[in-house]
Amino acid sequence: MKNACILCYLMLLTGLHVAGQKKPGLLALTDVSIIDANHRQALGHQTVLIRNGRIRSIFTTGSENLPDSATIISIKGKFLLPGLIDSHVHLATDPSGVDNRAHTTGVLKRMLQSGVTTVRDMAGDARVLAGLSREAELDEIPSPDIFYSALMAGPGFFSDPRTATSTQGGVNGDMPYMQAVSDTTDLVRSVARAKGSGASGIKLYADLSAPLVAQIVAEARRQHLNVWGHAWLQQARPSDLVNAGVGSISHAPLLVREVIPEIPANWKTHAHDAGFWDKATPDLSPFFRLMVARDCILDATLLTYKKWAESDTAARWDYEVGKRITAQAYRAGVRICAGTDDDQEQFVPSEMRLLVTDAGFLPIDAITAATRNSAMALGIEKDRGTIEAGKVADFLILDQDPLSNIANIGSVFMVLKNGRVVQKKGASVTIYVK
Structure with missing residues (x-):
């Protein structure tokens, strides 16, 4: 014809x-x-x-x-x-306030228009996220597909006002998607509750010990649920999370906690040139060898730290050290994915540019970070990413x-x-x- x-x-x-x-x-x-x-x-x-x-x-x-x-x-x-994948967003921290539906659906639409077809939300109100995820999957709203996490943290974290806005109408620290856990917690039940919230994985955050991290990961694995972690948990170093078997760890600057227990005061109070930061950034080669061996992915989130540094001079160290650590990890062969954290104005393409301009990536490796590696971080590489x-x-x-x-x-x-x-x-x- x-x-x-x-x-x-x-x-x-x-x-x-x-x-x-x-x-x-x-x-x-x-x-x-x-x-x-x-x-x-x-x-x-x-x-x-x-x-x-x-x-x-x-x-x-x-x-x-x-x-x-x-x-x-x-x-x-x-x-x-492949459609781009943002491995770190926050869409529902305050659904009754700044993350109201009109704002959030507008952000999702702009993300999609920029080429982002999938996102991983790293802790928010899962009641809202479940609804948005369904609408996105059915193409009822212009939005990337949404995968989201259930958060587990030490009890002290739940004085943070963000946890109150994410759990309105429920009990802060005792919602299936946002739970306070300790050594006495029934982890079989807690992981089952997290899975029942519709989450694709558990995010570990704030003041968890290394033994407790290992127990959560083991139980989540038994229940076929991914585990992702903040790179530093006050009581657990980055290597504790990697050794426990988490799939990804977030925020490159936090990796200094592997070898530096406290951030030096002069990092925050003095202006320094590039030479200073080159010398100050620790060599994390042994840690990166561990990440490669355990196939743990680094969710570097450079964009949010750069914007933070531009608005707060005391936070400049996060970006200066973070981009150098990301470059080290890249050279060491660590898989790095692409996430933007809480930035809802610029999207993954901006993170990709920073990976090239500030962390020494080849363009193809920045593309891989935002596609295959991010798909692997979410555990969806069989369906997406290439x-x-x-x-x-x-x-x-x-x-x-x-x-x-x-x-x-x-x-x-x-x-x-x-x-x-x-x-x-x-x-x-x-x-x-x-």
Whole structure:
């Protein structure tokens, strides 16, 4: 059958959620260059065939006939990446205040438009997160898919006002998704409650001992639940978490606690040049060898520390040391994922740029951090993070090559989530229906 050419104007005039359009049963993206962790150099002239939201096959354009039932989008000269994954967000810390629905859905929409198709929320009101997660999964709102954590911390943490805003209407420290734990806690029940909240993993935070960390991880593993940790827990060093078997640890600056029990006062009170920070940053090579051996992922979160340093000179050390530690980890072969923490103005593309400009990453490794490594941190690498047959069809399509300049990660041409076009910039795209 002869191709009929239909010119479809998918205008992004007011941020329209194009996912409202019916998802084609069979969609072909043709003549595109693929970039992902498996293709460190762009693989040109490829066709990606998508059926019912998953990748059916990938082949050189023109080498196979396309089915008559396929809808074809020709994107010659563009660059196809896996959808980006933000491994560290906070969307529901205060759902009745700053994280109200209008604000949060606006943030999620902008994330999706930037190419972020999946996020991991690292502690908030799971009642809200469960609802948002369902709506995102069903494409009822323009949003990345949302995976979230249940938090466990020492009892003292629950005087923090953030825990009160995240548990309104319940008992602070005794909600399934936000629990105070101690040596007398029934961990079988606590982990089961966390799992029942719909969380994909448990986040360990604040004032837990190394033996208690090991017990939580062991019980969570028995109940098939991931465990992620703040890199330092006051009573547990970073190596205690890694030895216990957590899947990822968050915040590069906290890794200094492996060898420095207290942060030197002059780090916070004096202005220092780059040479000072080069000498002051400890060598963490033995710790990074442990991370590699245990396949523990570093969730560095550089963006939030850079913004913090810009607003508070006493916090400058966090960023100066954090970016150097991240560079050390990268050179040591540690897997590093890409998370933005509580920044809701800039998204993962900004973290990726910092990994290149401030931590010495190659652009392909920054892309890998925000795709495959973040998928591994969430435990969803079988479905997302690379462009392979069988995986979910979440894609970021760029006008310009990000391997030549990581800033090109912002040249968004199109975003697809679950095989559906959800974002299109520019005047038009030509779609062929056979």
